[in-house]
Amino acid sequence: MAKQNNVFKDAFNRCVKLLEQSASLPSEPELGAALGVSRTTVRAILTRLEDVGLLAWEKRRKIVLRKPLASDYFPTEETDSLSEIIERSFMRRILAGGAEPGMQINELELAREIGIGTTSVREFLIRFSRFGLIEKRPNSHWVLKGFTREFALELTEVREMFELRSAAAFARLPAEHPAWLELDAIESVHHAILGDIENRYLDFSELDERFHLLVHRASKNRFIVDFYDVIAIVFHYHYQWNKTNARQRNARAMEEHLAYIAALRSRDPTQIEDACRRHLKSARETLLQSIN
Amino acid sequence: MAKQNNVFKDAFNRCVKLLEQSASLPSEPELGAALGVSRTTVRAILTRLEDVGLLAWEKRRKIVLRKPLASDYFPTEETDSLSEIIERSFMRRILAGGAEPGMQINELELAREIGIGTTSVREFLIRFSRFGLIEKRPNSHWVLKGFTREFALELTEVREMFELRSAAAFARLPAEHPAWLELDAIESVHHAILGDIENRYLDFSELDERFHLLVHRASKNRFIVDFYDVIAIVFHYHYQWNKTNARQRNARAMEEHLAYIAALRSRDPTQIEDACRRHLKSARETLLQSIN
DNA sequence: CATTTGTCTTTTATCGGCAATAGACAGATC
DNA sequence: GATCTGTCTATTGCCGATAAAAGACAAATG
Numbered sequence: 001m002a003k004q005n006n007v008f009k010d011a012f013n014r015c016v017k018l019l020e021q022s023a024s025l026p027s028e029p030e031l032g033a034a035l036g037v038s039r040t041t042v043r044a045i046l047t048r049l050e051d052v053g054l055l056a057w058e059k060r061r062k063i064v065l066r067k068p069l070a071s072d073y074f075p076t077e078e079t080d081s082l083s084e085i086i087e088r089s090f091m092r093r094i095l096a097g098g099a100e101p102g103m104q105i106n107e108l109e110l111a112r113e114i115g116i117g118t119t120s121v122r123e124f125l126i127r128f129s130r131f132g133l134i135e136k137r138p139n140s141h142w143v144l145k146g147f148t149r150e151f152a153l154e155l156t157e158v159r160e161m162f163e164l165r166s167a168a169a170f171a172r173l174p175a176e177h178p179a180w181l182e183l184d185a186i187e188s189v190h191h192a193i194l195g196d197i198e199n200r201y202l203d204f205s206e207l208d209e210r211f212h213l214l215v216h217r218a219s220k221n222r223f224i225v226d227f228y229d230v231i232a233i234v235f236h237y238h239y240q241w242n243k244t245n246a247r248q249r250n251a252r253a254m255e256e257h258l259a260y261i262a263a264l265r266s267r268d269p270t271q272i273e274d275a276c277r278r279h280l281k282s283a284r285e286t287l288l289q290s291i292n
Numbered sequence: 293m294a295k296q297n298n299v300f301k302d303a304f305n306r307c308v309k310l311l312e313q314s315a316s317l318p319s320e321p322e323l324g325a326a327l328g329v330s331r332t333t334v335r336a337i338l339t340r341l342e343d344v345g346l347l348a349w350e351k352r353r354k355i356v357l358r359k360p361l362a363s364d365y366f367p368t369e370e371t372d373s374l375s376e377i378i379e380r381s382f383m384r385r386i387l388a389g390g391a392e393p394g395m396q397i398n399e400l401e402l403a404r405e406i407g408i409g410t411t412s413v414r415e416f417l418i419r420f421s422r423f424g425l426i427e428k429r430p431n432s433h434w435v436l437k438g439f440t441r442e443f444a445l446e447l448t449e450v451r452e453m454f455e456l457r458s459a460a461a462f463a464r465l466p467a468e469h470p471a472w473l474e475l476d477a478i479e480s481v482h483h484a485i486l487g488d489i490e491n492r493y494l495d496f497s498e499l500d501e502r503f504h505l506l507v508h509r510a511s512k513n514r515f516i517v518d519f520y521d522v523i524a525i526v527f528h529y530h531y532q533w534n535k536t537n538a539r540q541r542n543a544r545a546m547e548e549h550l551a552y553i554a555a556l557r558s559r560d561p562t563q564i565e566d567a568c569r570r571h572l573k574s575a576r577e578t579l580l581q582s583i584n
Numbered sequence: 585c586a587t588t589t590g591t592c593t594t595t596t597a598t599c600g601g602c603a604a605t606a607g608a609c610a611g612a613t614c
Numbered sequence: 615g616a617t618c619t620g621t622c623t624a625t626t627g628c629c630g631a632t633a634a635a636a637g638a639c640a641a642a643t644g
Contacts, residue, residue, distance in 0.1 A: 001629065027619090041604085059618085116629085123415065151514075154514050158513065295599095295634040296633095297633085297635085299634075321589095331589090351642095400624080408598080431605055431625095432626075
């Protein structure tokens with residue numbers, strides 16, 4: 001086995017979905033652009049669609065033969081990229097499992113446990129090391145620094161510096177900047193989720209990321225925007241892991257977001273700083289509570 | 293060929309130097325601790341020392357037989373780690389060579405050019421990507437974002453936020469904290485270099501890094517300290533590359549450092565902020581000048 | 585009895601190789 | 615003449631294998 005073919009499988013699934021509401025398919029380059037893959041992969045997809053009897057394909061003629069069934073799709077486990085699989089597996093180990101700070105991390109062991117080669121694990125650990133949770137001892141093992149109180153405090157300290165500055169920059173965006181439209185869209189999703197909070201409070205995690213990333217982008221600084229990856233991954237797994245009082249916490253955070261959004265619209269620096277600080281303070285508290 | 297044996301070669305050279313002023317060598321664990329390598333490597337070194345007739349080794353008895361010659365050392369090119377070799381080669385390409393922003397980076401080509409395997413190049417690029425100069429297109433090439441004016445501005449923006457905060461934290465360190473002693477040491481190196489500026493102005497680069505890293509460490513925030521890597525690498529290659537007016541620039545920067553150090557000692561927040569801002573401003577200007 | 589040494593096992597760093605995927609080019613088609 | 619398809623090549627992502635380096639453990643030594 002060399003490369004996974006998850007790009008193919010994932011694009012295939014998306015193509016089948018596309019095909020559910022259409023009688024034919026567009027040209028190969030167009031399809032490639034729609035699915036975000038190369039023509040090579042498009043042709044592999046078309047070949048398979050033909051093999052399973054979903055499509056009659058001859059040159060430019062691509063006619064859908066029948067409605068797709070659930071069994072036509074690849075199972076979702078097979079569409080994830082290796083790095084996603086490793087990330088999940090690794091985060092489960094260090095967040096859920098009894099992972100003491102100072103613990104050694106063994107590339108070979110991790111690789112065997114997940115059932116993959118060591119190269120992928122190494123590459124993952126190198127990429128992951130920028131989140132500040134692990135550290136390399138050259139020619140030797142990695143050390144887990146752990147999801148500790150110090151980590152959370154250091155993370156939020158930088159987050160607050162960056163977000164205050166980004167929020168201030170946001171207020172200075174010209175009125176015709178697309179970010180304002182996106183802000184409107186985000187605001188209305190807030191109202192929608194709050195209106196059906198019982199059923200939808202878990203949608204907050206994704207919305208939270210979308211909102212804060214929009215704010216950070218206003219800084220127009222790659223280091224600030226990139227740092228948001230660290231925050232996003234920590235909060236992402238934090239939300240998945242710690243569900244106590246989730247509904248109440250998320251509702252409160254959304255109210256804070258709405259105040260923050262209103263402040264951004266006012267373009268008044270003091271109001272923005274207040275709303276931003278208030279929200280970040282409660283986000284920090286929530287995170288800290290989940291640690292001790 | 294699997295692993296380089298540069299750890300062995302580098303430790304061997306350091307051991308030969310140790311042996312220049314000593315009639316015998318200590319125990320294996322002690323020697324390992326002194327050289328920062330494992331006993332396995334120590335024993336390989338001892339074996340070779342014996343082979344080339346520098347040492348009589350029998351169990352605990354390790355007697356130096358003769359003074360080492362220049363030819364006993366491994367050539368310095370062989371003691372560098374692969375990642376250092378790749379880094380130098382890569383930085384030369386993107387700083388010196390006509391490397392346009394937007395240019396594609398090809399792993400295979402880079403590997404062939406340096407004469408190494410693709411895995412090492414990939415790992416280097418992944419590690420290097422946190423410096424914000426390159427970006428990965430998954431399943432495809434890397435894109436060079438380039439050492440541009442925007443890059444320098446974004447970098448210095450974050451640097452200024454971090455350093456101002458770190459400098460403020462420095463002033464709050466207790467009087468018995470070892471950082472104050474290190475600050476004294478750094479100050480006296482400044483005086484020493486300024487006293488012989490004609491010959492020693494190139495020593496500034498290393499001193500600059502030592503000083504600013506000390507300040508950043510006072511933040512006690514891993515993200516701030518880690519970010520200093522980005523600054524350090526940029527300024528390191530910048531100093532190597534751009535030597536116009538180096539003596540004058542370095543002398544000026546050292547004067548600014550001395551004022552900055554005095555301000556830190558005063559522990560007065562306003563004075564510190566002033567001195568820090570003044571120095572960072574001129575550092576930014578120097579960096580920008582080298583770009584356009 | 586605390587170190588040191590001899591011996592052995594485990595892990596890391598790196599390589600070459602291969603399938604998946606991207607991408608280039610010329611001829612075919614509308 | 616712009617776009618599409620057929621075909622071919624180049625590059626990435628991943629694996630297994632191997633030498634270098636770390637490290638574990640027991641016997642030996644002072």
